[in-house]
């Protein structure tokens with residue numbers, strides 16, 4: 627890949643949880659109440675080329691949204707760096723907002739929650755560009771109109787309030803608001819997950835059309851493998867805060883390598899490889915407060931051997947086509963770990 631638009635290098639994110647404080651997602655996973663550190667992301671490295679759409683996929687709690695927020699500059703990483711076109715993504719949103727952060731726009735799952743219910747949608751769309759000096763006075767109305775039309779809505783809708791729109795239309799407005807900032811990168815976090823299937827298809831088709839028209843670069847976060855296949859060029863499969871497989875969508879769907887990726891595919895009825903019934907992945911997702919040693923997937927992995935319990939597999943190239951997998955099966959086998967062999 628030539629110089630990537632987005633580069634994420636060695637990113638870790640730890641959340642420290644104070645005793646007695648209930649943080650969404652943690653109690654659901656662990657039931658614990660003591661203060662401790664959540665290892666939300668561990669050693670994430672990836673790159674996205676200009677014009678490419680990268681999917682982030684994995685079960686709930688694997689760190690997809692946290693990575694999306696770090697890429698958007700909403701959170702800072704605990705370690706590592708995130709660069710957009712070679713410059714660090716600003717992370718301080720409290721004080722003066724670095725202009726660079728406007729170049730990454732995030733679109734969230736719930737368009738209703740992300741739109742101010744008391745603001746006309748035209749004002750909502752124009753607000754960001756106006757604050758950041760992207761609109762000259764007198765230009766706003768025409769620009770808003772053009773953006774609404776670009777996302778398949780009537781320009782006259784600018785004077786309406788969010789509650790006057792359906793879920794799909796609200797998500798189109800959220801897309802228009804993001805595009806108004808002239809972003810270099812979009813981060814879509816479960817952007818169609820709350821919509822009915824037929825509306826999902828319409829919003830996805832809009833995204834695909836805009837992508838072609840504007841040569842959009844995007845990180846597409848989803849737990850829905852069929853949506854990801856439709857939209858993404860490459861896909862990173864995440865498990866408990868780490869990338870376990872990274873491949874082109876074509877390669878991944880034709881021949882998944884990592885046992886977790888295979889298990890994910892088998893757990894979805896329509897994508898099961900010839901199986902009559904889908905097979906849910908065995909066991910619980912381990913706690914990010916206390917991730918298992920070795921490969922984090924080993925307690926649930928049907929292929930795990932002694933090495934998997936003690937040695938962390940590194941994400942390494944596996945085929946000549948740029949695919950990468952973090953699994954001992956692809957790197958010398960799961961048998962006795964090297965140290966034990968030496969002993």
Ligand SMILES: Nc1ncnc2c1ncn2[C@@H]1O[C@H](COP(=O)(O)OP(=O)(O)OP(=O)(O)O)[C@@H](O)[C@H]1O
Pocket residue numbers: 641642643649650651652655664665666684685686687688689690691692693849914
């Ligand atoms: N602000 C926070 N404070 C503490 N822990 C957090 C915070 N945000 C996320 N986490 C924890 O980090 C881990 C990763 O969460 P994240 O929301 O990134 O996962 P996800 O894959 O996006 O899940 P989902 O699909 O359910 O949104 C989870 O264990 C979550 O509870």
